[in-house]
Amino acid sequence: MTQDDYVINIAKKYHIKSDIDIHTQNTIINPLKSLILQWAGVCLNDIQLSGSRAKGTAISLSSDLDLFVSLKSTTKNSLSEIYNSLYYHMNQAGYKVRKQNVSIGIKIVDKQVDLVPAKKRTGNTNYHSLYLNKQKTWTQTNIAEHINIVRNSNRITQILLLKIWSKLHRLNFPSIYLELIVIEALKGRNTNNHAENFLLILNYIIDKFTDKKIIDPSNTNNIISNDLNKAEKEIIKNQAISSRLQSSWEKIIW
Known part of the structure; x- marks a missing residue:
C-alpha cells in the first residue's frame, strides 16, 4: 500500500456522505x-x-x-x-x-x-x-459563499484528512478556519498528491499558522484567525510538530 493509498483509505473510513437519509x-x-x-x-x-x-x-x-x-x-x-x-x-x-x-x-x-x-x-x-x-x-x-468555496476548492480529501487528524488529537480547530488553512497551504500544489499535501499542511501549521491572518472571504472585516487565541494555536502547532516527528503514518493519522 502506498502512502496515498493509506491516507485515502483513512479519508474514506470517516467520511460521511452529504445526503440525509x-x-x-x-x-x-x-x-x-x-x-x-x-x-x-x-x-x-x-x-x-x-x-x-x-x-x-x-x-x-x-x-x-x-x-x-x-x-x-x-x-x-x-x-x-x-x-x-x-x-x-x-x-x-x-x-x-x-x-x-x-x-x-x-x-x-x-x-x-x-x-x-x-x-x-x-x-x-x-x-x-x-x-x-x-x-x-x-x-x-455569507455561509452560501463559504460552502461554494470549499466545494469548488478541489481540496476535499485534504480537508477531510486535517479534520480527522484534528479530531483524533482532540484539537479545537473551527471548521471554516481549518478549511481555509488547507486551501491557503496548498495554493499551486498538485491536487492528487494526498499524502505529500497532508505533510505540507502540517509544515504550514508549524511554520506559519500561529501568525497567519486568515480573513473571511465574504467579509474582510471578519478575521477568522481570531477565532482561536495564541495559546490555542500553539497547541495545534505543537501537535503538528509531534506528528511530523512520527516514524509511520499509523502514528500520525489512523
Missing part, C-alpha cells in the same frame, strides 16, 4: 424544523442544511448536522436576543443544549446538531449577521 430527516430534522418555526413564527426566512454536510467534508468524528436558521431582515430582536431565545426555547423543549460561539449544540436521538441562528441582511443577498457568543459581539458573513 429518510430516518434522520423524519426523526431529527423535521422535529427540529417544527420547533424552530414555532420559535421564529413570521420572522423565519429559511432553514438550510449547512456546515460540513453541505460542503461535502463531514466526518463521523465531529458534529453530525448543522442547520442554518435564517431570520428575515425585518426581525426586530437583537442578535444576542435571537441567539439566547433560541437556546432557551430548545432547552424548554427538553433537549440537552449548550452554547457554543455562533451555534447552539443539541443532542437529539443519537445525533449532535448545531443550530446557527442569523439575521438576513437587507436586500437580495445571502449575507447574514451572526452573534458571536464568546466575544459578545456580532459579525457579518
Whole structure:
C-alpha cells in the first residue's frame, strides 16, 4: 500500500456522505424544523442544511448536522436576543443544549446538531449577521459563499484528512478556519498528491499558522484567525510538530 493509498483509505473510513437519509430527516430534522418555526413564527426566512454536510467534508468524528436558521431582515430582536431565545426555547423543549460561539449544540436521538441562528441582511443577498457568543459581539458573513468555496476548492480529501487528524488529537480547530488553512497551504500544489499535501499542511501549521491572518472571504472585516487565541494555536502547532516527528503514518493519522 502506498502512502496515498493509506491516507485515502483513512479519508474514506470517516467520511460521511452529504445526503440525509429518510430516518434522520423524519426523526431529527423535521422535529427540529417544527420547533424552530414555532420559535421564529413570521420572522423565519429559511432553514438550510449547512456546515460540513453541505460542503461535502463531514466526518463521523465531529458534529453530525448543522442547520442554518435564517431570520428575515425585518426581525426586530437583537442578535444576542435571537441567539439566547433560541437556546432557551430548545432547552424548554427538553433537549440537552449548550452554547457554543455562533451555534447552539443539541443532542437529539443519537445525533449532535448545531443550530446557527442569523439575521438576513437587507436586500437580495445571502449575507447574514451572526452573534458571536464568546466575544459578545456580532459579525457579518455569507455561509452560501463559504460552502461554494470549499466545494469548488478541489481540496476535499485534504480537508477531510486535517479534520480527522484534528479530531483524533482532540484539537479545537473551527471548521471554516481549518478549511481555509488547507486551501491557503496548498495554493499551486498538485491536487492528487494526498499524502505529500497532508505533510505540507502540517509544515504550514508549524511554520506559519500561529501568525497567519486568515480573513473571511465574504467579509474582510471578519478575521477568522481570531477565532482561536495564541495559546490555542500553539497547541495545534505543537501537535503538528509531534506528528511530523512520527516514524509511520499509523502514528500520525489512523
